[in-house]
Amino acid sequence: MTSLSVHAPGKAPELPGKRLSFGERRLKLDCGVDLPGVTLAYQTYGTLNAEKSNAILICHALTGDQFVADQNPVTGKPGWWQVMIGPGLPIDTDRFFVICANVLGGCMGTTGPSSTDPATGQPYGLGFPVITVGDMVRLQSWLIDHLGIDKLFAVIGGSMGGMQVLQWAATYPDRVFAAVPIACAARHSAQNIAFHEVGRQAIMADPEWRKGAYQAEGTNPSRGLSVARMAAHITYLSEAALHRKFGRNLQDRSAVTYGFDADFQVESYLRHQGSIFVDRFDANSYLYITRAMDYFDLAAQFGGHLPRAFKDTKTRFCLVSFTSDWLFPTSESRAIVHALNAVAANVSFVEIESDKGHDAFLLDEPEFFKVLRGFLDGCAELRGIR
Amino acid sequence: MTSLSVHAPGKAPELPGKRLSFGERRLKLDCGVDLPGVTLAYQTYGTLNAEKSNAILICHALTGDQFVADQNPVTGKPGWWQVMIGPGLPIDTDRFFVICANVLGGCMGTTGPSSTDPATGQPYGLGFPVITVGDMVRLQSWLIDHLGIDKLFAVIGGSMGGMQVLQWAATYPDRVFAAVPIACAARHSAQNIAFHEVGRQAIMADPEWRKGAYQAEGTNPSRGLSVARMAAHITYLSEAALHRKFGRNLQDRSAVTYGFDADFQVESYLRHQGSIFVDRFDANSYLYITRAMDYFDLAAQFGGHLPRAFKDTKTRFCLVSFTSDWLFPTSESRAIVHALNAVAANVSFVEIESDKGHDAFLLDEPEFFKVLRGFLDGCAELRGIR
Numbered sequence: 001m002t003s004l005s006v007h008a009p010g011k012a013p014e015l016p017g018k019r020l021s022f023g024e025r026r027l028k029l030d031c032g033v034d035l036p037g038v039t040l041a042y043q044t045y046g047t048l049n050a051e052k053s054n055a056i057l058i059c060h061a062l063t064g065d066q067f068v069a070d071q072n073p074v075t076g077k078p079g080w081w082q083v084m085i086g087p088g089l090p091i092d093t094d095r096f097f098v099i100c101a102n103v104l105g106g107c108m109g110t111t112g113p114s115s116t117d118p119a120t121g122q123p124y125g126l127g128f129p130v131i132t133v134g135d136m137v138r139l140q141s142w143l144i145d146h147l148g149i150d151k152l153f154a155v156i157g158g159s160m161g162g163m164q165v166l167q168w169a170a171t172y173p174d175r176v177f178a179a180v181p182i183a184c185a186a187r188h189s190a191q192n193i194a195f196h197e198v199g200r201q202a203i204m205a206d207p208e209w210r211k212g213a214y215q216a217e218g219t220n221p222s223r224g225l226s227v228a229r230m231a232a233h234i235t236y237l238s239e240a241a242l243h244r245k246f247g248r249n250l251q252d253r254s255a256v257t258y259g260f261d262a263d264f265q266v267e268s269y270l271r272h273q274g275s276i277f278v279d280r281f282d283a284n285s286y287l288y289i290t291r292a293m294d295y296f297d298l299a300a301q302f303g304g305h306l307p308r309a310f311k312d313t314k315t316r317f318c319l320v321s322f323t324s325d326w327l328f329p330t331s332e333s334r335a336i337v338h339a340l341n342a343v344a345a346n347v348s349f350v351e352i353e354s355d356k357g358h359d360a361f362l363l364d365e366p367e368f369f370k371v372l373r374g375f376l377d378g379c380a381e382l383r384g385i386r
Numbered sequence: 387m388t389s390l391s392v393h394a395p396g397k398a399p400e401l402p403g404k405r406l407s408f409g410e411r412r413l414k415l416d417c418g419v420d421l422p423g424v425t426l427a428y429q430t431y432g433t434l435n436a437e438k439s440n441a442i443l444i445c446h447a448l449t450g451d452q453f454v455a456d457q458n459p460v461t462g463k464p465g466w467w468q469v470m471i472g473p474g475l476p477i478d479t480d481r482f483f484v485i486c487a488n489v490l491g492g493c494m495g496t497t498g499p500s501s502t503d504p505a506t507g508q509p510y511g512l513g514f515p516v517i518t519v520g521d522m523v524r525l526q527s528w529l530i531d532h533l534g535i536d537k538l539f540a541v542i543g544g545s546m547g548g549m550q551v552l553q554w555a556a557t558y559p560d561r562v563f564a565a566v567p568i569a570c571a572a573r574h575s576a577q578n579i580a581f582h583e584v585g586r587q588a589i590m591a592d593p594e595w596r597k598g599a600y601q602a603e604g605t606n607p608s609r610g611l612s613v614a615r616m617a618a619h620i621t622y623l624s625e626a627a628l629h630r631k632f633g634r635n636l637q638d639r640s641a642v643t644y645g646f647d648a649d650f651q652v653e654s655y656l657r658h659q660g661s662i663f664v665d666r667f668d669a670n671s672y673l674y675i676t677r678a679m680d681y682f683d684l685a686a687q688f689g690g691h692l693p694r695a696f697k698d699t700k701t702r703f704c705l706v707s708f709t710s711d712w713l714f715p716t717s718e719s720r721a722i723v724h725a726l727n728a729v730a731a732n733v734s735f736v737e738i739e740s741d742k743g744h745d746a747f748l749l750d751e752p753e754f755f756k757v758l759r760g761f762l763d764g765c766a767e768l769r770g771i772r
Contacts, residue, residue: 326625
C-alpha cells in the first residue's frame with residue numbers, strides 16, 4: 001500500500017494517470033478571473049466506440065477523485081465506485097467508455113490551490129480564485145471536446161457530483177443524452193452551508209494553516225482538517241446507521257475509563273476517519289470545494305426559476321435519493337423532479353429505502369444498482385449502443 | 387452590560403449569587419475519586435413555604451448555568467429560562483420556591499476543572515476527575531439537604547437537565563414528587579457522542595489548550611471552543627428553522643463575494659454564536675460536561691433494564707419532546723415512557739409541534755407552556771400547595 005502526501009508541493013503532478021494541460025488557454029471563471037495554465041487529471045475505463053456515442057462522464061463528490069474504478073494510488077484502496085463501474089457491473093465498462101476527472105480546485109492533479117501559480121512560481125494558496133460548480137463543469141467540457149465527443153451518453157454523479165450533473169444538463173443540454181443526479185440538490189441548503197462553515201473554521205483555526213500559505217511555510221493544518229472531516233463524516237451517515245454500527249459499544253475495553261480517550265467505538269471510528277483523510281486531502285482544496293458547493297444554486301442562474309434551467313431539454317433524467325439521507329434529503333430531489341415536470345422533461349425518480357444515510361450512494365445497495373442498470377439499459381437501446 | 391472572562395482563574399468565585407461550600411466533606415464520584423473542597427453556586431427565586439413542600443429544582447443543560455430567571459452577570463442577558471420562570475409564569479415564583487445550581491464541572495462558581503486543586507494550589511485542568519450526571523445530582527442533593535427540604539415538589543430540566551431529572555427520580559425516588567424531563571434521553575446516542583467528540587477534538591486541536599493547562603500557562607483555546615460551539619449549535623436547530631431564519635440569504639451584500647468571508651447570513655450567525663460563547667464558557671468545562679452526557683446511560687445503572695430505574699416509583703412524570711428535535715428525538719422520550727409504563731408509573735407525555743429543533747425547549751412555545759402549567763397546577767393541588 002503506497003501512501004503519498006498530497007500536501008507537499010509538486011507531489012500531485014507525480015501521481016499516475018492521464019493529464020491534459022491547456023497551456024495558455026484561459027478558463028473563464030464565474031468570479032471573473034481568466035485562469036491560465038490549467039491542467040486536468042483524469043482516468044478512463046473501457047473503449048470509446050467508433051460513433052463516440054458510448055461515453056459516460058462520472059462526476060465525483062467533495063472529497064472524491066478521478067480514481068473511480070481502479071486502485072487509488074494515494075490510499076492503495078479500490079476506486080471509490082469500483083462496486084458500480086466495471087465489466088458486467090451496472091456501469092458496464094464492456095459496453096461504455098467511462099471518464100472521470102479530478103475537479104477544478106482538487107488536489108489530485110487537476111489545477112487547484114496547491115498548484116503553482118505561474119505568476120509567482122509559488123503554490124496559489126488563497127491566491128487561487130474561488131471557483132464554482134459551473135467552472136468545474138466548464139473545464140470538464142474541454143476534456144470532452146478534447147476526446148472528440150460531441151454528446152455524452154450519460155453524466156452521472158452523487159452529492160456534489162449530482163450538482164455537476166444538473167449543471168451539465170442545464171449548460172450543455174445538447175451534449176447530455178441521459179443524466180443521473182444522485183442524492184443531491186439544485187441549491188445547497190442553509191444547514192449544509194452551516195456544516196461547511198464549521199469545517200472551514202476548523203481548518204482556519206489551525207495555526208499551521210498560515211492563512212493558506214502552509215505549503216510555502218512548510219506547515220500542515222492536519223488537525224484542523226481532521227476536525228472538519230470528523231464533523232462532515234457524521235453528516236454522511238444516519239442516526240440509525242451509527243446506532244446499528246456502534247451504538248454505545250466500547251472500544252477494546254469492558255468499562256468506561258473516566259477519561260478523554262476514545263472509550264466509545266464511534267469516537268475511535270471518527271478519529272480514524274479524520275486521521276486517514278489528512279493523508280489524502282489538501283486543506284485549501286477542502287475550503288475551495290466546500291465553497292463551490294455552498295455557492296451552487298441552479299435556479300439563481302436562471303432568474304430564480306428552476307424549470308427554466310431545463311427548458312426544452314431532451315435529456316432523459318433519472319433521479320435517485322435515499323430515505324435516511326439527511327444531508328440531501330428526498331425533498332431536494334423532489335424539488336428537481338417538480339422543475340423537470342414543469343417543462344415536461346423525460347424524468348424518472350426513485351427513492352431507495354436505506355438506513356445508511358448520504359453515504360448509501362457509494363455503497364452496494366442492490367435496489368439502487370437495479371434502478372441504475374435498468375435506466376442505462378433503456379437509454380442505451382434508445383441511443384443504439386450495443 | 388458587564389462582561390467578565392470566566393476563564394481567568396479565580397474570576398468565577400467573584401460572580402454574584404449564592405455559594406455553598408462543603409469544606410472537607412468529600413463528594414464520592416462514580417469514577418472512584420472522593421472530591422474534597424466542593425463549592426456549589428446557586429440561585430433561588432420565590433419563597434420556601436413553612437411546610438417546605440413547594441420547592442422546584444431546575445436542572446440546566448450543557449452550557450446553562452444557575453442564572454435561570456434573573457440577569458446573567460457575565461452576558462448581561464436575561465436568565466436562560468426567564469420566559470418560563472417568574473411571577474405568574476408557568477413555573478410561578480409567587481407560588482413555588484425555585485432553585486437552580488451550576489452543575490459540578492461547570493464554570494460559573496461550582497467546582498469544576500477551572501477551580502483550584504487544593505492539592506497543588508493550581509487550577510485542576512485535566513487533573514479534575516471525570517464526572518457523571520449521577521455525580522452532578524449527588525451534589526445537588528447536598529444543597530437540597532442544606533435547605534432542609536425533604537422532598538422536592540418538582541425536578542424540571544431539558545436536554546442534559548432532563549438527564550438529571552431522570553437521575554433524580556431513579557436515585558432519590560422518595561424526594562421527587564413530580565418530574566419533568568424535557569427533550570432528553572435515558573442514554574446518549576452514538577450520533578450525539580459523535581458530535582461531542584468533534585467538539586472535544588476541536589478544543590484539543592487548539593495549541594492554546596496546552597493539554598488542559600491553559601489557565602496556568604496564560605493561554606486560551608478560544609478558537610477551538612468556538613468551532614466546538616458552532617458544530618453543536620447546528621444540532622440545536624432544525625433544518626426547517628435554519629431555512630426559515632436564513633435560507634440562502636446573503637449578509638449585508640447583494641451578491642456573493644467569491645471569497646471566504648461570511649457571505650451567507652447563516653455563516654455570520656454561526657460565527658457570532660461561536661464568538662460570544664467563548665466569552666462565557668470554559669473549554670475544559672466543555673470537555674468534562676460533554677463527557678458526562680456521553681457516559682449517561684440510566685439503564686446501565688440498573689442491570690441494563692430501564693424500567694428497573696423506576697420500580698415502585700410514586701413520582702408523577704410529565705415528558706415533553708418536540709417534533710423537529712433531531713438531537714433528542716421523540717423516540718428517545720417514548721422509550722422512557724415505555725419504561726415508566728412497564729412499572730405502571732404515573733406518566734403523561736406530550737410531543738409538541740414545533741419547527742425550532744432542540745432549542746424549542748428554551749423558547750416561548752405556547753403549547754409547551756400550557757402543558758407545563760397544567761401539569762404543575764394538577765400536581766400542586768395533589769400536594770396541597772396553594
